[in-house]
Amino acid sequence: MVKSTPNSVGTIDCDFPALASFGNGENYTGASLFKGEALPAQLLPFVRAGKASNNATYGKYCFPETLTPERIKGKIFMCEEGGNDNVEKGEVVKAAGGLGMIIANVPDYGEELLGYAFNLPATTVGRKASDIIRHYVMTDPNPTASVVIQGTAVNVQPSPVLAAFSSLGPNSITPNILKPDLIAPGVNILAAWTGAVEPSGLASDTRRVEFNIISGTSMSCPHVSGLAALLKSVHPKWSPAAIRSALMTTACNTYSDRQPLLDIATVEPSTPFGHGAGHVSPTTVISPGLIYDLTTQDYIDFLCALNYKSSQITKVSRGSYACDSNKTYSVTDLNYLSFAVNVEGSNTYKYTRTVTSVGGAGSYSVKVISETTAVKISVEPPVLTFKEVNEKKSYSDKLHSFNHLCIRTSCSSMPFGDEK
Numbered sequence: 001m002v003k004s005t006p007n008s009v010g011t012i013d014c015d016f017p018a019l020a021s022f023g024n025g026e027n028y029t030g031a032s033l034f035k036g037e038a039l040p041a042q043l044l045p046f047v048r049a050g051k052a053s054n055n056a057t058y059g060k061y062c063f064p065e066t067l068t069p070e071r072i073k074g075k076i077f078m079c080e081e082g083g084n085d086n087v088e089k090g091e092v093v094k095a096a097g098g099l100g101m102i103i104a105n106v107p108d109y110g111e112e113l114l115g116y117a118f119n120l121p122a123t124t125v126g127r128k129a130s131d132i133i134r135h136y137v138m139t140d141p142n143p144t145a146s147v148v149i150q151g152t153a154v155n156v157q158p159s160p161v162l163a164a165f166s167s168l169g170p171n172s173i174t175p176n177i178l179k180p181d182l183i184a185p186g187v188n189i190l191a192a193w194t195g196a197v198e199p200s201g202l203a204s205d206t207r208r209v210e211f212n213i214i215s216g217t218s219m220s221c222p223h224v225s226g227l228a229a230l231l232k233s234v235h236p237k238w239s240p241a242a243i244r245s246a247l248m249t250t251a252c253n254t255y256s257d258r259q260p261l262l263d264i265a266t267v268e269p270s271t272p273f274g275h276g277a278g279h280v281s282p283t284t285v286i287s288p289g290l291i292y293d294l295t296t297q298d299y300i301d302f303l304c305a306l307n308y309k310s311s312q313i314t315k316v317s318r319g320s321y322a323c324d325s326n327k328t329y330s331v332t333d334l335n336y337l338s339f340a341v342n343v344e345g346s347n348t349y350k351y352t353r354t355v356t357s358v359g360g361a362g363s364y365s366v367k368v369i370s371e372t373t374a375v376k377i378s379v380e381p382p383v384l385t386f387k388e389v390n391e392k393k394s395y396s397d398k399l400h401s402f403n404h405l406c407i408r409t410s411c412s413s414m415p416f417g418d419e420k
Contacts, residue, residue: 008167009186009220010160010279011264015153016115016188016213018123020102022046022136023144030102030123031113031188033199033213034149039076039100039121046102046145047071048078048137049093062089062101073097076145078137081106081124087200090118100147104130110265112164115188115213117199121147158255162274163187164265167217169273170340174306176331178338180276181244182251186220188213227285234286235358241294242356245337249292250285251278277338289359290384292337305329341399343375349399357386357393366395376400 018032023043052071053059059066061083077098079089086103093101101122105112111126125133137143162183171179193212198205224247231243238246253275254260260269261279296317303313304323313321323329332339332351341349363386366379377399384393 007217007220007224008180008183008274008276009163009165009215009217010183010261010275011156011163011187012185012189013154013156013159014188015113015156017150017153018121019148019150020123020125020129020133021146021148022133023142024136024140026132026136028125028129028133029150030125030129031115032118032121032123032147032149033115034118034121036119036121038149039146043144043146044099045075046078046137046143047075048134049080052077058083062092064088064092067092067096067098069096074099076100076102076147078102078104078133080104081109085201086114086116086124087118087202090116090120090122091200091202091204093122094120100145102133102145102147104133106130108265109164110263111267112187112264114215117205117207117212119200119202119205119207121149123147123149158259158262160185160261160279162261162263162265162270163215164263165216166274169276174331175342176339177334177336178272178276178340180274181338182224182248182276182278182280183274184220184223184280186217186223187215189215189219191219224280227280227282230282231285238291239293239295241335242291242358245291245293246285246288247280248277248337249288249290250281251276252281253278272338287359289357289362290355290364291358292335292353293356294335298335301329302331302334305331305333343399343401345401347401351397351399352394353397354392354394355384357389357391359386360389361387374401 016031016033017029020028020030021043049062049067050060052068053066054068055066060080062079063084072093075098077093077100079093079101081103089103090101100120103122103124105125105127107127109127111128113124113126116124163186166183167180169179171177190211191214193199193209195208199207199209199212227247228243231238231246261275262268263270263274300313300317300321303316310322335354337353339351364384366382368377368379370377377397380396380398384395386393
């Protein structure tokens with residue numbers, strides 16, 4: 001489990017397919033950004049790195065100086081994911097005389113296919129294909145293979161899916177605050193690239209490009225930041241909390257056919273601990289209807305609930321704030337639009353939230369979706385009616401558990417549905 005972050009990473013509907021072909025007639029689609037001379041038309045001898053190395057520990061990962069050139073020259077190589085960077089694996093294979101490379105995914109990465117700027121014909125393949133390929137290369141007396149770079153594919157579905165490397169919840173520091181907040185495009189993203197750095201990041205790489213394909217939270221963050229800037233231009237008086245609220249309450253957690261977002265690591269439905277409120281939705285974020293706002297004092301009270309000292313709060317806030325010794329503080333009082341509850345035994349939990357109407361007059365009715373019968377969830381009042389812009393209304397979520405199992409549940413970032 002990796003640490004949680006405010007926003008995590010989803011895919012886009014664009015891939016860079018590269019076909020891994022084998023002597024038994026099977027073909028598996030992987031991903032690659034290699035652009036250069038293609039391999040010969042015929043299949044080539046295929047060997048896994050563990051069989052061409054005297055280093056039992058690191059040879060299978062294609063670490064530098066672990067491969068034996070006389071066992072590699074003129075062959076296609078299979079390296080295991082992990083241990084070192086994938087483009088470095090390609091550099092090691094090429095330096096040893098290998099003509100191509102297939103990288104087998106480990107279980108944690110599932111079916112995720114990231115594009116890499118390899119310096120030889122190479123592809124990464126998903127976990128299921130990797131298991132089959134491992135069996136083939138270990139059991140066939142004369143395994144052969146090839147790699148065919150296929151360029152760019154668009155309109156890839158389903159999309160988006162949660163990236164395998166994406167940060168996951170629960171929130172290890174404050175478990176009551178559900179993280180991540182949401183996901184945004186961050187896999188195989190076209191990004192401007194400096195000519196001072198190689199596209200692969202390897203010193204031996206002499207190529208230079210103006211654009212590169214990058215994956216990571218460093219790519220999802222600009223997407224969210226751009227949407228936040230757009231919101232601020234339309235609603236200049238909105239606080240950062242109001243902007244975050246709009247991003248989260250308008251996010252999508254299903255596809256157009258109403259099926260839940262998938263996690264590429266498991267190819268199973270993702271959960272709020274993976275996608276948060278869902279995937280950002282640029283087309284709906286401008287008009288969220290309701291927002292969950294927070295003031296500076298709300299955050300100070302939250303720090304008091306976490307038992308911060310006055311000196312610590314001063315450093316964070318850059319102001320002279322102090323906790324009131326006569327007041328009882330609780331992290332559950334923070335007007336955060338999503339929360340998590342660690343349910344133990346037969347108990348009742350109550351969370352109160354306040355929303356502000358930014359859409360004017362209208363009524364909003366509650367919608368509760370639960371995947372468990374062990375916890376009963378109710379919302380009071382079930383309908384919120386607003387008469388004017390900036391009017392505030394409060395409601396309470398009540399969760400009542402019926403058994404003695406310890407389960408972790410999460411509440412929707414916004415239980416109220418569309419305006420009537």
